[in-house]
Structures are given as structure tokens and as C-alpha cells.
Amino acid sequence: MRFAEVAALADRYLMRTYNRLPVALADGEGVRVRDTEGKEYLDFVGGLAVSALGHKHPAVVQAIKEAAEGLLHTSNLYYTEPQARLAARLAALTGLDRAFFGNSGAEANEAAIKLARRWGRQGGRNRCKIISAWQSFHGRTLGSLAATGQPKYHEGFGPLPEGFVYVPLNDVDALAAAVDDETAAVLLEPIQGESGVRPCTAEFLRAARRLCDEKGALLILDEIQTGMGRTGRMFAFEHFGVRPDIVTVAKALGGGIPIGAVLAREEVAQAFGPGAHGSTFGGNPFACRVALAVLDVMERERLPARAEAMGRRLRDGLSRLEGVAEVRGLGLMVGVELAGAPAPKVQQACLERGLLVNAVGESVLRLLPPLIVTEQDVDAAVRIIGEAIAAVRGQGETACP
Numbered sequence: 001m002r003f004a005e006v007a008a009l010a011d012r013y014l015m016r017t018y019n020r021l022p023v024a025l026a027d028g029e030g031v032r033v034r035d036t037e038g039k040e041y042l043d044f045v046g047g048l049a050v051s052a053l054g055h056k057h058p059a060v061v062q063a064i065k066e067a068a069e070g071l072l073h074t075s076n077l078y079y080t081e082p083q084a085r086l087a088a089r090l091a092a093l094t095g096l097d098r099a100f101f102g103n104s105g106a107e108a109n110e111a112a113i114k115l116a117r118r119w120g121r122q123g124g125r126n127r128c129k130i131i132s133a134w135q136s137f138h139g140r141t142l143g144s145l146a147a148t149g150q151p152k153y154h155e156g157f158g159p160l161p162e163g164f165v166y167v168p169l170n171d172v173d174a175l176a177a178a179v180d181d182e183t184a185a186v187l188l189e190p191i192q193g194e195s196g197v198r199p200c201t202a203e204f205l206r207a208a209r210r211l212c213d214e215k216g217a218l219l220i221l222d223e224i225q226t227g228m229g230r231t232g233r234m235f236a237f238e239h240f241g242v243r244p245d246i247v248t249v250a251k252a253l254g255g256g257i258p259i260g261a262v263l264a265r266e267e268v269a270q271a272f273g274p275g276a277h278g279s280t281f282g283g284n285p286f287a288c289r290v291a292l293a294v295l296d297v298m299e300r301e302r303l304p305a306r307a308e309a310m311g312r313r314l315r316d317g318l319s320r321l322e323g324v325a326e327v328r329g330l331g332l333m334v335g336v337e338l339a340g341a342p343a344p345k346v347q348q349a350c351l352e353r354g355l356l357v358n359a360v361g362e363s364v365l366r367l368l369p370p371l372i373v374t375e376q377d378v379d380a381a382v383r384i385i386g387e388a389i390a391a392v393r394g395q396g397e398t399a400c401p
């Protein structure tokens with residue numbers, strides 16, 4: 001199908017939950033994708049931090065073929081080797097003890113919230129409060145939505161679950177005032193992604209750990225976007241010297257196959273007994289085999305270190321561009337604060353020049369390229385973004401002399 005047909009069909013039959021760019025993507029390889037009209041793009045969105053190994057990575061293709069020829073699905077009534085092995089790998093990588101698998105980020109956070117609340121009701125505790133940050137994003141299910149500190153996403157969905165409170169990001173005093181004897185958990189993204197790449201300060205994350213310890217609450221880190229090597233370490237918390245009680249992972253874990261996980265330390269994980277939580281698809285052999293292959297590639301090709309090096313080059317290049325007010329982030333999770341050029345217009349100008357970037361609101365570009373990017377890819381992206389900003393600023397001058 002050509003673009004016009006795809007768009008007409010989609011616009012007729014899909015719910016209108018997304019504002020899509022005027023492109024239908026049809027294929028991809030490595031850091032590049034191709035649309036239905038045959039035009040190629042450098043992909044610096046990476047499926048919103050999912051395609052960390054790029055498109056059609058040979059090891060992922062091979063794992064999918066092998067997994068498809070094996071048992072696809074069994075339900076969680078039975079043991080399977082891939083799920084057990086993946087749980088052990090993730091436990092070792094996070095320093096935590098036990099895993100529960102779902103199919104998405106929202107489900108992982110939903111499970112984390114339920115686990116924290118269940119734990120908060122045990123052993124004579126009476127803790128149900130979940131504290132998160134304003135501008136956070138934790139997902140679209142009612143629980144993860146309630147934890148999301150952005151009222152615009154709550155609109156029209158009330159009543160939301162109770163017991164969720166928000167504090168300004170990096171405000172240690174506000175957090176100290178919020179954490180109390182009824183707090184089950186503090187839930188934070190080490191770097192807020194969806195709201196424009198806003199990192200926690202080390203001081204704030206360390207204060208969160210200390211306050212949770214002092215008050216007997218749990219620290220949950222949502223590493224759905226920041227995890228799996230994206231920031232230059234396998235998990236972003238490693239940058240901060242902070243050990244969480246619970247970590248959520250999804251996005252890049254399956255290399256494009258839907259899978260999410262919540263990891264917890266032993267004493268916390270004990271709060272989930274048989275029947276407490278569940279998922280039909282969660283952790284099926286197919287998804288787990290592919291995730292194991294993704295982890296193999298990440299370790300073999302040292303992708304976190306690559307993300308660190310390429311991320312530095314990308315941020316250096318971007319911060320030298322005219323029209324860029326600030327460059328934020330770690331590794332290959334990069335936010336570009338623009339001055340004098342609306343981000344949606346720059347996104348469109350990049351698209352026309354063969355580069356996919358993600359506009360967040362009116363002033364920020366978010367870049368989440370595959371971790372396999374080369375120096376040439378990074379330099380090409382910086383050049384195109386520079387040209388796109390200049391073109392948009394030029395238009396602005398013509399329109400408003």
C-alpha cells in the first residue's frame with residue numbers, strides 16, 4: 001500500500017488516540033527505516049527507546065526464528081526455561097532478587113504499585129501512599145496513570161485510584177515533607193523521559209533513598225525508558241550510586257517484542273504470593289527467548305559503553321548548534337531545548353530531511369536512537385537538526401518581519 005491508502009484506512013478505522021506524522025513506515029535495518037514511498041530516514045526515535053539494537057539486528061532475527069519454532073506460549077500454569085533464565089539474568093543485572101513479567105511498561109509499573117501496596121499492608125504496616133514527581137510519566141493503566149504527575153493525562157478518567165501524591169522533581173524539601181508513616185513507596189524515573197528528558201539530580205535520588213530508609217518506605221525506580229543501556233549504564237541508577245527496592249523494565253528489553261518486568265528484593269517480593277497478581281501472556285517463552293538474545297547482544301557488543309561514547313558526541317555536537325538553548329540527558333537519552341524554533345516544526349523539517357526525532361511539547365526535541373549508532377550517524381543527525389532549526393527560524397523571520 002502507498003501512504004495515502006494506509007493513512008485513509010487508519011484514519012477511518014483506528015481510534016484517534018495518536019497524532020501521527022504524515023509518513024507510513026514499512027521497513028528498517030540498523031539505524032535506518034524506510035517509508036512506503038521508498039524514502040529512507042535515520043531513526044533517532046528508535047520506536048521510543050524500544051529499538052536499542054536497531055532494526056532487524058541479526059541476533060534478534062535469529063532468536064525470533066528459533067523462538068517461533070519452539071513453544072510460543074504456555075500460560076503461567078507451568079514452568080518454562082526461558083522465563084526462569086530471564087528472571088535470573090535481570091536479577092543479576094539489577095542486584096535484585098525476583099522478577100514478575102508482563103507485556104508493557106504500564107503493566108510493569110502497575111505490578112510495582114500493587115506489590116508496594118501489598119507489602120505496605122503486611123507485617124503490621126499501614127502504608128498505601130505512592131509518591132511520584134510532577135511531570136512524570138508511568139503509563140496509561142489507571143494505577144500507573146494515577147502515579148503519572150501530569151493532570152492533562154488524568155482528564156476525563158476519574159475517579160482514579162486514591163493515595164497518589166506528587167512532588168516537584170528535584171525538590172528534596174518537598175519530598176521530605178511528603179514521605180511519612182503511610183508511604184508505601186516513592187516512584188521515580190531517574191530521568192523523566194516523556195516530559196522532555198529531565199534528569200533527577202544525584203542529590204534528589206540519594207535523598208529519596210535516605211528518606212525511604214528513614215521512614216521505612218520503598219524506592220521504586222521506573223527504568224522503562226532509562227534502562228537497558230540507554231544512559232550509558234545497564235540501568236540509570238548505577239550513575240547515582242542509589243540502590244532501589246523495586247525496578248521496572250520494558251521498552252528495549254524485548255528488542256521490539258512486547259515484554260515488561262518488575263524486579264524486587266526478596267523481602268518485598270514475598271508480598272506477592274500465589275494468586276496475588278498475574279498475566280496470561282506475561283513472560284511467555286517467545287518474548288523471554290528474544291529478551292535473552294537482546295541481553296546477550298547488549299553485553300557482547302558493550303552497548304551501554306557505546307551509548308555513553310556516542311551520547312557524549314551527540315550532546316557535544318548539539319550544544320554547539322545555533323538555536324539550541326540547552327542539551328540534557330545521559331548517554332543516548334537526549335533532550336534538546338530549542339530557542340526561537342517550535343519543536344513540532346523542527347521535527348517536521350527533520351522528517352523532510354530524512355531524520356526521525358520526537359518533539360515533546362513546544363520547545364524540546366527528544367532523541368532516543370538505537371545504541372548501535374555510529375559516529376557518522378551521530379554527525380549526520382546533528383547536521384540535519386542544525387539545518388532544520390535554521391530553516392524553521394528562517395521561515396519565522398519571513399512570516400513575522
Ligand code: PLP
Binds near residue numbers: 109140194225226250
Ligand atoms: N514509564 C516510562 C518511564 C515510560 O517512558 C513509559 C512509556 O513511554 C511507560 C512507563 C509506559 O510504558 P508502555 O507504553 O509500554 O506502557
